[in-house]
Amino acid sequence: MTTTRTTRTGEATLFQKASAFEAGVWRSLFTLLARRPRVPEPGAVGFAYLEPVSLLIWVFIIGSAIEVPVAHLLIGHFVPWAPAQIIALVIGIWGLIWMIGYWAALKVNPHAVGPTGLWVRNGTTVDIALSWNDIDAIRVQKLTLPESKTVQLTDGEDGTVLHVTVSSQVNVHLVLFEPVTVTLLSGPVTFTELRFYAEDPKGLVTSARARLKG
16 A cells, blocks of 8 residues: 655646745745744754755855855946846845855755654755654664765665755665655655655654654
């Protein structure tokens, strides 16, 4: 028997995927500024996963912050046309704010362990909800995948393994009692095992096992 879950975003066209990603970035920026972390349910505890990519993102943010005024001055010097300066300035500021919003999306949407289940997330594009009745076992198991895609599928001993990676890394492995189907941006995915990355894998696994025993 296969259990079906539907995430917040169903199968989508390329335009719909881009629109959903863009909207999620700006929504996360607002959530960060409003200091309203996205909690899936009362009593849920969040577990971050941002650390492996945080430095790289901030390098881009700082680089963009430097680039905006420099580009504005250079364009003003070599292209003495006011609209060109304004357009470049708007694009530069938009890009800078977008990068901060992307960082915010990863920060305000943590994995969560709650009274009713476990949420595995990556920004606003991956939000997988599993009930405790779905999960047979969970453990810490570090693995580096050869590809850098956030969502990857591989063959496991008893079915398909869904990987939600951060910088090609996963360190939590959970096994389901039976196949579960979720609908991601790329479409429906059925899996029997789930691997994902958390900054504190031991803490997440300990918290999850306490819920499973309860």
